[in-house]
Amino acid sequence: MYQKLWIPIPNDFKVNNERLYIQGEFTKENGKIRVLYGYDQYILQSKKASKPNKCLKLEFDTKFEILRQPIPKKDEDDDSLGPIIGLQFLRDCVENMVKLRLNAKTQQINEWRSFLGERINQWQFHSMFRVFKKIGKGNFASVYQAERIEDNQLMAIKAFAKQPAYAEENGKNAIINELTIMRNLNNLHLMKLYEVYETNNSLYVGLELLEGGSLYDLIKDKVLINTKQIQQIVVGILVGLQDMHKKQIMHRDLKLENILFKKPKKMESVVIADFGLATYVNEPVYLYCRCGTPGFVAPEVINIKDMKSKYSSICDIYSLGLVFYLLLTGKSAFNGKSYSTVVKQNREANIDFDIKQLQNAPGYAIDLLKQMLERDPNKRINAERCLNHPFLFETAKEIMEAENQDQNFDEIDESIEIQSMMHKINDEYSKFDAIRNMNSPLQSPKQSPGLVMQKQIKQQKQIDSQKAFGAESPLIKGKIESIDSAQTIGTPTKRSSILQPSPQIKPSKFSKQGQNNPLLKYSKND
Numbered sequence: 001m002y003q004k005l006w007i008p009i010p011n012d013f014k015v016n017n018e019r020l021y022i023q024g025e026f027t028k029e030n031g032k033i034r035v036l037y038g039y040d041q042y043i044l045q046s047k048k049a050s051k052p053n054k055c056l057k058l059e060f061d062t063k064f065e066i067l068r069q070p071i072p073k074k075d076e077d078d079d080s081l082g083p084i085i086g087l088q089f090l091r092d093c094v095e096n097m098v099k100l101r102l103n104a105k106t107q108q109i110n111e112w113r114s115f116l117g118e119r120i121n122q123w124q125f126h127s128m129f130r131v132f133k134k135i136g137k138g139n140f141a142s143v144y145q146a147e148r149i150e151d152n153q154l155m156a157i158k159a160f161a162k163q164p165a166y167a168e169e170n171g172k173n174a175i176i177n178e179l180t181i182m183r184n185l186n187n188l189h190l191m192k193l194y195e196v197y198e199t200n201n202s203l204y205v206g207l208e209l210l211e212g213g214s215l216y217d218l219i220k221d222k223v224l225i226n227t228k229q230i231q232q233i234v235v236g237i238l239v240g241l242q243d244m245h246k247k248q249i250m251h252r253d254l255k256l257e258n259i260l261f262k263k264p265k266k267m268e269s270v271v272i273a274d275f276g277l278a279t280y281v282n283e284p285v286y287l288y289c290r291c292g293t294p295g296f297v298a299p300e301v302i303n304i305k306d307m308k309s310k311y312s313s314i315c316d317i318y319s320l321g322l323v324f325y326l327l328l329t330g331k332s333a334f335n336g337k338s339y340s341t342v343v344k345q346n347r348e349a350n351i352d353f354d355i356k357q358l359q360n361a362p363g364y365a366i367d368l369l370k371q372m373l374e375r376d377p378n379k380r381i382n383a384e385r386c387l388n389h390p391f392l393f394e395t396a397k398e399i400m401e402a403e404n405q406d407q408n409f410d411e412i413d414e415s416i417e418i419q420s421m422m423h424k425i426n427d428e429y430s431k432f433d434a435i436r437n438m439n440s441p442l443q444s445p446k447q448s449p450g451l452v453m454q455k456q457i458k459q460q461k462q463i464d465s466q467k468a469f470g471a472e473s474p475l476i477k478g479k480i481e482s483i484d485s486a487q488t489i490g491t492p493t494k495r496s497s498i499l500q501p502s503p504q505i506k507p508s509k510f511s512k513q514g515q516n517n518p519l520l521k522y523s524k525n526d
Helices: 106-117 162-167 171-183 215-220 227-246 315-329 339-348 363-372 383-387 393-403 416-439 449-459
Strands: 022-028 033-038 042-047 054-057 062-068 084-092 097-103 121-123 129-137 141-148 153-161 193-198 202-207 259-261 270-272
Touching: 022 106, 033 106, 062 106, 084 106, 106 121, 129 153, 153 162, 162 171, 162 202, 171 193, 215 259, 227 270, 227 315, 227 383, 227 393, 315 363, 315 383, 363 383
Parallel strands: 062 121, 121 193
Antiparallel strands: 022 033, 022 097, 033 042, 042 054, 062 084, 084 097, 129 141, 141 153, 153 202, 193 202, 259 270
């Protein structure tokens, strides 16, 4: 059945109630003038000097393409691009691809590209990128280091075949959800999504290229992290979470592998990655309700019974609290030797604050830790209050000022007494670091948190109320193993993350799909 690109404007769309982001005048191939009005979810079209009478819905099946003038190539290695001459809209229908070409000046098309790229996928990929090398692989996805030709922007391109991904239960919905979430995020401490490209057979996600590895890498490699660095890591994550939570988004899978760094040894460059389980708090029904990684899940999430019930973004603070606990002690709060034991401990949420590794910890650190690991979500501290906590205040202020971010901090009196108190606190931190260095389990291979974490990661299973593989989003959560350097991949290594009501785990249907190279496999077919 033939479908049109443009449809009548829905009755519930009221122009006066919607924000107009962009508008422009275009010329069709037959020379007729069309005026486009860009809103958040729709583009309205009208003839010149007329009211809009049609619209294009900005949803996953709608694409756009930047058209360029062909230019002669100097040789087969010449990948230069011709000047921009047009904009094309496409709609992916069951039996055909509906298209509409519009012409305008380059500046206007670039403005519309920026607007559209935040909402829908861009058609075509191969002529726009130089692909340098494969830096990761998974069951059905591959990650490449690539450069966008037009501006030399380096990216990590996550490429995968659409057919097997969409064939999974909730596969397409999971992709749409993850892209929607990431397009709504814009913070230095949240992994950046540049653009999403699409061809007939493949999807290419342009991600920020992070070169500093993951927090899991640091723990595994037995890197000693001092108190100041712990503060920088926790503050950076909180800044990212605060931005998400203000937008009513919760991550729901915060753990060591999903905490990455832009630069090696720069703890303040910490970034939250992997939004495969993220969701809006107020969704009518969560795509996945009981989800996360055992050992890092808030009790209200792992213990939920009614899969239609809700919880709040404060669940992320508990997960960060468990990461904070591990950084301070070198041990997981739930350190059972088996998967079922870890799940049981996580459900009970009984935290041992009396272990010897915390006996010399700064008082403010313990106070914040206890507030973050409060079992009752209604009593748990939120991200903003964490940043204003005495343990993090100075570090938060330094990071915010360095990044020129607008953050409301409670005023601290710069009196001699306050300065004296801060000197005393800093001395306390120094003593704690010295004791940790002398008694660090890192000095003993048998007790190294790196080895402990390796064992626990191997035990991690996926639990979800509906299916084992369900929330393993093929977009960003595809299992990626490093090929050249884990530091260059914008996704964690060897991980899995969904909670299953029992330890019985079903194997993934994607057994060998990802061993194919979708970037090369479809380069000619697309």
